[in-house]
Amino acid sequence: MNVAAIQQYLDFAYIAAVVLFILALKWLSSPESARRGVLAGEIAAALAVVATLYNPELVAYKWIVIALIIGAGIGIPLGMVKITAVPQRTALSHAFGALSAAMIGIAEYYVGLSHITRFEMGEIGMEVIIGSLTFTGSLIAAGKLQELLPQRPIVYKGQNIVSFSILAAAVVLAVALVIHPQNTVLFPIMVVVALLFGVMLVTPIGGADMPTVISLLNSYAGFSASLLGFVLNSKVLIVAGALDGSSGFILSVIMCKAMNRSFTNVLFGAFGTIQTSTTKTEARPVRSASAEEAAEILDAARKVVIVPGYGMAVAQAQHKLRELHDILTKRGIEVSFAIHPVAGRMPGHMNVLLAEADVPYDRLIEMDEINPEFPRTDVVLVVGANDVVNPAARHDKNSPIAGMPILNASEAQTVMVIKRSMSPGFAGIDNELYYLEKTLMLFGDAKSFLTGINKELNTAGGGN
Amino acid sequence: MPADFISNLYVFILAGFVGFGLIKRVSPLLHTPLMSLTNALDAIVVVAAIIITGRHETPLSVTLGAIAVAASFSNMVGGFFITDRMIRMFKSGSAKKS
Numbered sequence: 177m178n179v180a181a182i183q184q185y186l187d188f189a190y191i192a193a194v195v196l197f198i199l200a201l202k203w204l205s206s207p208e209s210a211r212r213g214v215l216a217g218e219i220a221a222a223l224a225v226v227a228t229l230y231n232p233e234l235v236a237y238k239w240i241v242i243a244l245i246i247g248a249g250i251g252i253p254l255g256m257v258k259i260t261a262v263p264q265r266t267a268l269s270h271a272f273g274a275l276s277a278a279m280i281g282i283a284e285y286y287v288g289l290s291h292i293t294r295f296e297m298g299e300i301g302m303e304v305i306i307g308s309l310t311f312t313g314s315l316i317a318a319g320k321l322q323e324l325l326p327q328r329p330i331v332y333k334g335q336n337i338v339s340f341s342i343l344a345a346a347v348v349l350a351v352a353l354v355i356h357p358q359n360t361v362l363f364p365i366m367v368v369v370a371l372l373f374g375v376m377l378v379t380p381i382g383g384a385d386m387p388t389v390i391s392l393l394n395s396y397a398g399f400s401a402s403l404l405g406f407v408l409n410s411k412v413l414i415v416a417g418a419l420d421g422s423s424g425f426i427l428s429v430i431m432c433k434a435m436n437r438s439f440t441n442v443l444f445g446a447f448g449t450i451q452t453s454t455t456k457t458e459a460r461p462v463r464s465a466s467a468e469e470a471a472e473i474l475d476a477a478r479k480v481v482i483v484p485g486y487g488m489a490v491a492q493a494q495h496k497l498r499e500l501h502d503i504l505t506k507r508g509i510e511v512s513f514a515i516h517p518v519a520g521r522m523p524g525h526m527n528v529l530l531a532e533a534d535v536p537y538d539r540l541i542e543m544d545e546i547n548p549e550f551p552r553t554d555v556v557l558v559v560g561a562n563d564v565v566n567p568a569a570r571h572d573k574n575s576p577i578a579g580m581p582i583l584n585a586s587e588a589q590t591v592m593v594i595k596r597s598m599s600p601g602f603a604g605i606d607n608e609l610y611y612l613e614k615t616l617m618l619f620g621d622a623k624s625f626l627t628g629i630n631k632e633l634n635t636a637g638g639g640n
Numbered sequence: 641m642p643a644d645f646i647s648n649l650y651v652f653i654l655a656g657f658v659g660f661g662l663i664k665r666v667s668p669l670l671h672t673p674l675m676s677l678t679n680a681l682d683a684i685v686v687v688a689a690i691i692i693t694g695r696h697e698t699p700l701s702v703t704l705g706a707i708a709v710a711a712s713f714s715n716m717v718g719g720f721f722i723t724d725r726m727i728r729m730f731k732s733g734s735a736k737k738s
Binding site for chain 2: 190193197198200201202204205206207208210211213214217218220221224225227228229231233234235236237239240242243244246247248249250251252253254255256257259262265266269270272273275276277279280282283284286287295390391394397398401402404405406408409410411412413414415416417418419420421422423424426427430515517522523524525527528531532534536537538539540542
């Protein structure tokens with residue numbers, strides 16, 4: 177078979193892969209067909225990789241094989257991490273994706289150095305800048321999520337000016353390279369400056385903003401792959417990158433809306449600057465209750481809504497919540513879980529944790545669907561969530577979270593909040609929900625408190 | 641402007657619209673697996689990495705290419721693996737009883 181004929185077969189393999197990619201995402205729309213979606217993606221990837229190995233341009237396989245083995249050696253353990261570690265794994269995979277795109281762009285620059293056109297240089301410059309900043313930015317995000325780095329926002333005066341000067345420097349270097357593509361001194365400097373900007377971009381961002389940041393980095397990683405497709409003239413990369421990029425983009429928009437932030441605010445990374453509002457926390461009285469009392473109240477309810485937040489993940493309380501769900505459901509009490517879009521550290525975080533704990537997914541209800549239900553709810557149990565149930569978001573214009581869509585937990589008959597202490601949430605603001613007449617504070621570690629409630633329910637109420 | 645650029649731009653824009661249409665329909669339940677799946681699909685850059693490594697042009701291009709192969713292939717393997725694990729956890733209430 178001649179070279180041109182082989183290339184044609186390869187193109188058909190790539191077209192088939194693209195079709196399967198699109199089907200994979202289509203089937204991911206619901207949990208019933210999602211596994212088929214994963215299978216379609218796997219077949220597409222296998223097809224594309226195997227086809228590429230037949231590419232007649234390849235002359236040496238040694239390093240390909242070694243690198244594939246190393247990649248599998250890293251990928252398999254990263255696929256087996258605990259579900260609680262999924263946010264940092266995701267951030268790390270964005271870093272790897274961006275690293276890969278940046279490396280190829282850099283290699284392409286040096287290989288084609290003698291005949292590189294200005295237009296190609298522009299494409300490579302953009303691709304390498306986005307790939308590099310996404311690489312370091314995602315590493316910082318992964319470090320924060322793994323708690324190797326502090327989760328709180330690290331800010332200093334004039335931060336935005338410094339960060340944007342660095343980005344501007346990278347762009348200026350890229351423009352200079354477009355004018356003089358053969359300038360091999362400027363190129364590595366541009367890469368380093370872009371890497372530095374990635375660090376500056378994510379360092380100021382606090383843990384609570386991670387769902388937006390992860391989505392945004394997802395989008396950057398995707399678009400850098402797409403840009404690489406333009407550089408290499410590879411349509412399969414353009415399509416895969418555009419799908420990944422638009423996915424990250426849509427998730428970022430959803431996260432922004434759920435936090436009532438403008439998209440430009442996020443795009444320019446200025447969202448880490450959370451002002452800790454003047455702490456006017458005078459000791460206001462709250463009502464607290466024991467596990468026994470909480471169990472009695474739950475037992476007397478007909479409709480219970482549980483609001484999980486990041487605190488549930490930290491305390492690893494999802495399995496205890498599932499037990500509570502099972503006990504109450506068996507007694508004919510309707511139990512559902514209210515999921516706020518930004519609860520947790522990444523989009524969909526709560527759903528995955530609760531699904532792992534075996535909570536049926538039809539009990540996980542989105543914000544817009546559950547909000548009308550609260551007035552008819554007897555008991556709301558808030559576990560490790562704070563800002564997403566703060567009524568101040570709806571009526572206090574001066575609140576830092578003003579306008580943020582919230583779960584209307586305060587409309588229920590009784591509200592119970594499991595919390596370690598009265599310390600404020602990530603936004604650093606007091607939650608007026610805690611001071612309502614109908615609210616009972618359950619002080620303690622979420623996991624042990626729920627264990628207590630479950631025990632009370634099992635021993636006391638076994639009779640009905 | 642190279643002729644290829646224009647046809648690539650067509651592909652990019654159309655794929656972007658397809659992506660928007662598809663992703664909008666993904667249930668928020670599955671947003672975490674969505675992210676890991678798109679990440680695994682994006683790891684298709686491994687094909688470009690394989691080509692640049694296998695062309696064996698300069699020591700630098702082989703080194704950078706091999707790093708890219710390892711990084712993207714780990715995403716491909718790990719991404720599909722964890723997406724499948726997560727999706728298997730989602731069970732409906734009725735399926736659980738049967």
